Amino acid sequence: MKHIFIIAILVIASTFAIHTGLSSIGLLPAQASAQAVSIDQLFGIYTWAIAFVFSLIVVILLYSLVVFRRRKGETGEGAHIEGNTNLEIAWTVVPLLAVFYLAYLGGKSLGETRRVDPSAMVVKVVAGQWYWQFQYPDYGFGSGDLYLPVGKQVDLQMTSNDVIHSFFVPEFRLKQDILPGRTVDLRVTPTVIGSYKVSCAQLCGTNHAYMIANVVVVSQADFQAWVTKQLATASQDPALHGLQLVQQFGCAVCHSVDGSKKVGPTWQHLYESSVTLADGTKVTADDKYISDSIINPNLQIVKGFSPNVMPQTFGQTLDDSQIQAIIAYIESLK
Amino acid sequence: MVESKSISKTGTPPTLRLGFLVFVVLAVLTAVEFAFALYFNIWFLLALMAILKGGLVMYYYMHIYKLFEAEKDENRESFAYKLATNRLGLWFFMLSDGFIFGGLFISRFNLLGLTRPDVNQLLGVTVTSVLLVSSFFANRAEVSMEHGNRNQAIASLVVTITLGVLFLVGVLGVEWRIAPFGPGDGVQGAIFYSMTGFHAFHVLTGVIFLSIVIRNLVRGRYSAEKHWGVEAAVVYWHFIDFVWIFFYPALYLIGTLPH
Amino acid sequence: MRKFFSLGLVRGLIWQVIGTAFGIGLVTGVRALMRLPAWKAEPAVVVGALFGALFFLYGVGVLDDWLKWANGEETSDEEVDETGLGRRRYFGASQDHKVIGIQYLTLALILFTVGGTFALIFRTELVKPGMQFLTPLEYNTLMSLHGIVMIVGILIGISAFMNYTVPLLIGARDMAFPRLNAFSFWIAVPAGIILLSSLFLGGFDTGWTGYPPLSVRAPLGMQMFFLGVSLSSFSSILSALNILATVIRLRAKGMTPFRLPIFVWAAIATSIISLTATQLIGLAFQMVMLERLLGMGFFDPVKGGNPVLFEHLFWFYSHPAVYVFVLPGLGVISELLPVFVRKPLYGYKWVAMSSLGIALTGFLVWGHHMFASGMAEYLREPFMYSTLLVAVPTGVKFFSWVATIWKGKISFPTPMLFVLGGIVVFLLGGLSGPPNATVSTDLLLNNTYYIVGHFHDTLFGGYVFPFFASIYYWWPKMTGKRLNEKLGKLHFWLMGPGMLILTLAMMRVGLLGMRRRVADYDPALGFQSYHIAMTLSGYLVALSILIFFINVFLTMKRGEVALGNVWGSRSPEWQVASPMPVHNYDKPVVVVGEPYDYGLPGSRYVKFEGED
Numbered sequence A: 001m002k003h004i005f006i007i008a009i010l011v012i013a014s015t016f017a018i019h020t021g022l023s024s025i026g027l028l029p030a031q032a033s034a035q036a037v038s039i040d041q042l043f044g045i046y047t048w049a050i051a052f053v054f055s056l057i058v059v060i061l062l063y064s065l066v067v068f069r070r071r072k073g074e075t076g077e078g079a080h081i082e083g084n085t086n087l088e089i090a091w092t093v094v095p096l097l098a099v100f101y102l103a104y105l106g107g108k109s110l111g112e113t114r115r116v117d118p119s120a121m122v123v124k125v126v127a128g129q130w131y132w133q134f135q136y137p138d139y140g141f142g143s144g145d146l147y148l149p150v151g152k153q154v155d156l157q158m159t160s161n162d163v164i165h166s167f168f169v170p171e172f173r174l175k176q177d178i179l180p181g182r183t184v185d186l187r188v189t190p191t192v193i194g195s196y197k198v199s200c201a202q203l204c205g206t207n208h209a210y211m212i213a214n215v216v217v218v219s220q221a222d223f224q225a226w227v228t229k230q231l232a233t234a235s236q237d238p239a240l241h242g243l244q245l246v247q248q249f250g251c252a253v254c255h256s257v258d259g260s261k262k263v264g265p266t267w268q269h270l271y272e273s274s275v276t277l278a279d280g281t282k283v284t285a286d287d288k289y290i291s292d293s294i295i296n297p298n299l300q301i302v303k304g305f306s307p308n309v310m311p312q313t314f315g316q317t318l319d320d321s322q323i324q325a326i327i328a329y330i331e332s333l334k
Numbered sequence B: 001m002v003e004s005k006s007i008s009k010t011g012t013p014p015t016l017r018l019g020f021l022v023f024v025v026l027a028v029l030t031a032v033e034f035a036f037a038l039y040f041n042i043w044f045l046l047a048l049m050a051i052l053k054g055g056l057v058m059y060y061y062m063h064i065y066k067l068f069e070a071e072k073d074e075n076r077e078s079f080a081y082k083l084a085t086n087r088l089g090l091w092f093f094m095l096s097d098g099f100i101f102g103g104l105f106i107s108r109f110n111l112l113g114l115t116r117p118d119v120n121q122l123l124g125v126t127v128t129s130v131l132l133v134s135s136f137f138a139n140r141a142e143v144s145m146e147h148g149n150r151n152q153a154i155a156s157l158v159v160t161i162t163l164g165v166l167f168l169v170g171v172l173g174v175e176w177r178i179a180p181f182g183p184g185d186g187v188q189g190a191i192f193y194s195m196t197g198f199h200a201f202h203v204l205t206g207v208i209f210l211s212i213v214i215r216n217l218v219r220g221r222y223s224a225e226k227h228w229g230v231e232a233a234v235v236y237w238h239f240i241d242f243v244w245i246f247f248y249p250a251l252y253l254i255g256t257l258p259h
Numbered sequence C: 001m002r003k004f005f006s007l008g009l010v011r012g013l014i015w016q017v018i019g020t021a022f023g024i025g026l027v028t029g030v031r032a033l034m035r036l037p038a039w040k041a042e043p044a045v046v047v048g049a050l051f052g053a054l055f056f057l058y059g060v061g062v063l064d065d066w067l068k069w070a071n072g073e074e075t076s077d078e079e080v081d082e083t084g085l086g087r088r089r090y091f092g093a094s095q096d097h098k099v100i101g102i103q104y105l106t107l108a109l110i111l112f113t114v115g116g117t118f119a120l121i122f123r124t125e126l127v128k129p130g131m132q133f134l135t136p137l138e139y140n141t142l143m144s145l146h147g148i149v150m151i152v153g154i155l156i157g158i159s160a161f162m163n164y165t166v167p168l169l170i171g172a173r174d175m176a177f178p179r180l181n182a183f184s185f186w187i188a189v190p191a192g193i194i195l196l197s198s199l200f201l202g203g204f205d206t207g208w209t210g211y212p213p214l215s216v217r218a219p220l221g222m223q224m225f226f227l228g229v230s231l232s233s234f235s236s237i238l239s240a241l242n243i244l245a246t247v248i249r250l251r252a253k254g255m256t257p258f259r260l261p262i263f264v265w266a267a268i269a270t271s272i273i274s275l276t277a278t279q280l281i282g283l284a285f286q287m288v289m290l291e292r293l294l295g296m297g298f299f300d301p302v303k304g305g306n307p308v309l310f311e312h313l314f315w316f317y318s319h320p321a322v323y324v325f326v327l328p329g330l331g332v333i334s335e336l337l338p339v340f341v342r343k344p345l346y347g348y349k350w351v352a353m354s355s356l357g358i359a360l361t362g363f364l365v366w367g368h369h370m371f372a373s374g375m376a377e378y379l380r381e382p383f384m385y386s387t388l389l390v391a392v393p394t395g396v397k398f399f400s401w402v403a404t405i406w407k408g409k410i411s412f413p414t415p416m417l418f419v420l421g422g423i424v425v426f427l428l429g430g431l432s433g434p435p436n437a438t439v440s441t442d443l444l445l446n447n448t449y450y451i452v453g454h455f456h457d458t459l460f461g462g463y464v465f466p467f468f469a470s471i472y473y474w475w476p477k478m479t480g481k482r483l484n485e486k487l488g489k490l491h492f493w494l495m496g497p498g499m500l501i502l503t504l505a506m507m508r509v510g511l512l513g514m515r516r517r518v519a520d521y522d523p524a525l526g527f528q529s530y531h532i533a534m535t536l537s538g539y540l541v542a543l544s545i546l547i548f549f550i551n552v553f554l555t556m557k558r559g560e561v562a563l564g565n566v567w568g569s570r571s572p573e574w575q576v577a578s579p580m581p582v583h584n585y586d587k588p589v590v591v592v593g594e595p596y597d598y599g600l601p602g603s604r605y606v607k608f609e610g611e612d
Ligand code: HEA
Pocket: A049, A053, A057, A095, A098, A099, C209, C322, C323, C325, C326, C368, C369, C370, C371, C387, C388, C390, C391, C392, C394, C395, C396, C398, C427, C429, C430, C431, C433, C434, C436, C437, C438, C442, C445, C446, C447, C451, C454, C455, C458, C459, C462
């Protein structure tokens, strides 16, 4: 009996210790969506469950190891106990109930995350190697950053241009694979104004690691302002339009405009500069060279970079006027 | 002497007449199945037929029951004991192999649903009946071997192999040529060529296996008591037929043509 | 020199080269005849590799007897006494399950080292944000190879466990099908070579899961990955078949189902999975190979194919596979605990049944890897329930272990340390499972380092620790010498903490949103310190393994000789002198009592026929 008593104390103690330890270091990232709430509650329950089960087993284990260890020069065998049916039934049935309860909770919180708001704003998400595009059918333009009004459910209708990608924003707690050839949808209700990152969570090839875009959650008013700005720039100054396209087609993923080297060469001071190619030859980056590099990147490979990294597809996805706009933008970085 | 005793323990060998009866039933079922498919294409009726046929083959031709007749405690080194162990091994192998075909089968319904590849019906029934007849002769070979009738066994196996080769010609030689789609054309191409391909590969191995057995039969390597080689090859052959019993409706009968 | 070339392994390798050349020539020739551009790398290399493997098997000599049979010749079933060959017999096609077991063990350790070394390389890359000395493709290749090499290594490793011990534990002379046994081992060798060759053929960047469409676009190395795994899958299928047949047919007299050593139950459960499910990973991979070679559009949406189908086929095997990895390990734990606590295994029957329970439920849960994959919505909940169900039989094992230790007389030699380490670490890994199993929480965890942490814990606790436990435990049986205790304990005390830091750091960053399979990470996330910790602890584990190798080396040179029943075990193999005689037991084993009646005076598990 003495044993049991001590162990009970220890188990309770270590359960609380572990739980406080875990919850104090802050296990989860900031919570920024309505869907996250029920999910985090479940995580809360799990920290308790895990703390308890772990303590239960490990405490009894360590306790026995100490108390029942074979002392110096001690001989003989352990107690001959073969089992106890009631006990065994108990430790089958209790966990059984426990896991069913957990599964029930899981189903419930899944239901919460799937709740549909008919007035949700639709955003079409197009993923590709290795870029994100977000189109706003209600307003008829696209963007490279995902701007969302706070407190309003958005229905992301996602499809992929090539392989499987995955939409993942830790602060939203949600993840959904994006399949080629069909549209899967994911509903998020951002609750906290701020800027986050959407990163691709499904290995999708060489630059999977860099397939990241900004998610900007803003107030209703700011969202409207942003929309009007987008609509305006599309018509005016080509350079601005170029900037928009560059964001939309994810060039910015690989090309910096501040001289820093990303996956691709920077565009700062690129225009009219002389570029050294992999084969050593020098060329001046005039309109022709740049549009070539966009339409057929492998034609000339910049020194220090590898071919087949930059997508070959922009020739089809971009039309002449758009390419001109991009060139105009690159020129503006001169 | 242990051998013959233990053999007789595993029941007197079935008669040729039984094998023939089973064959007739299978033939009738196949005909009915075909008619069903033509007139009212109800997939679960077809499935039912296939399961029925499969069951018959597995019981009477592959005599699965022999697995459970294996007597427990006796001399581990005796032929009978090893025979039982070998049977077990063979069945485990077929079980495992079955999962490949199961996977293809599932994939077919996942990808094509209730449509079917546009293939030549007439050829379909022909090759199917060819394979059916061949497994009748395979069974005949085994039974006559158990009765110690070697020449009949050889003759039957020769017929079996010829029919097997005919089946291959029918599927690979003809069907693959005349099919209006290639392996690269849509899922129906992928499914049709992979399913027939994997199956044909097994038929090929079966043919090789059987011809080796024939060679050793001719050389008098087997006896009424000891002919595991014959049994194994024949049971394997029935297994291939068993698979086709399900592939045939899956590829030819179930569902409607895509349009 | 002559002796050297007479080694089966060497002949096999030579033949593999010939075969590869032959296959490449064949394809090129046929293409030439068909008036196609003669040289096309992919089909040529694939067929080449395939023929290489076949020729290897011929060269090493595992086909000899079968060819003889095909030729109508008799071959004797008497094991030939190869002890004359000395060490050399380990390099040829032996049919002795003990030799094969040791061959498996060696191969497993080699793969483990190679795979681990890959991990060390890419972990070093992760120390700093930005790419240091690897390109993203190289990173992905090393990462993927690390995964698959380790997994193949595990499959080989459990075959090692089972091949060496099962016949001994059930008192059999050998496996039911010794030739098949040799075949199953030797096919794994060319498979491993082909798998690793992917490194030199452009690599592949899909992870060990090889999802299409990505795997359809990946470099040529992808094909070698698919082919290598498909071939090695035959190894585990056939050895599973062998184990099952052996256990069913060759048990000692009086060894009724509930008098089997508990490890044998684990072996049965494992083999049921390997025998059946394994075919589907082979199939899935072959389908992608065909899609690449012949443009068959199984998984290509443009042609109406369905990428999710691949995930279903893949996980239908690869989830049960994870229980293949652990069940033998858990079996070893249950097998060794009673020996070191001198007490019966608590609730033997339930433990035995729990193995089967885990194996069978394991067949119904594969969807939990696809909660975020976009599979049919209505499948998510059932898979959630079935997955959590597995916790129950696993729990039974844990509780019974604890109850076994309770009131024991516990001593702590190296094997016991690894057993205890295994229990704690696997508990951690196991408990990190349910949060993945409930769909909603998994939407955060899926494809993050949390998962990576989860399965390193389960794999270490359920496989690596028991694996080393059984090496230390059965080493005297295998060699007649005993591994050094001091070094053994050092090995344990480095590996334990090392891998704990590794996996806990993984879970930590994972929960905070660190994606897995990324070659580079944003410094703004502030994970660098954790990554440094992971890398260092990775090296710690490596060091411990290195010490293990040193231990083995020293013991072989001048180790403490141990010919008797070193651990005072009751099971049959320890009732005869070490190293095990060629024919295992000269007198047949007869079971006369319960396997684990430690502490019951005068009781015995087995006696030998003729003894009283
Ligand atoms: C050794 C192999 C092993 C083992 C044993 C397990 C065991 C379990 N695993 Fe794990 N798992 C992997 C190896 C393993 N896993 C691998 C390799 C992957 C990644 C594959 C990849 O994507 O690369 C993976 C991924 C993985 C996923 C997919 C995550 C994702 O990708 O999104 C999930 C989801 O459900 C999961 C769940 C579980 C569960 C519930 C168990 C359960 O079996 C655990 C049961 C054990 C316990 C729960 C502890 C003991 C129980 C008790 C003491 C009883 C009381 C407890 C309770 C009442 C909770 N695992």
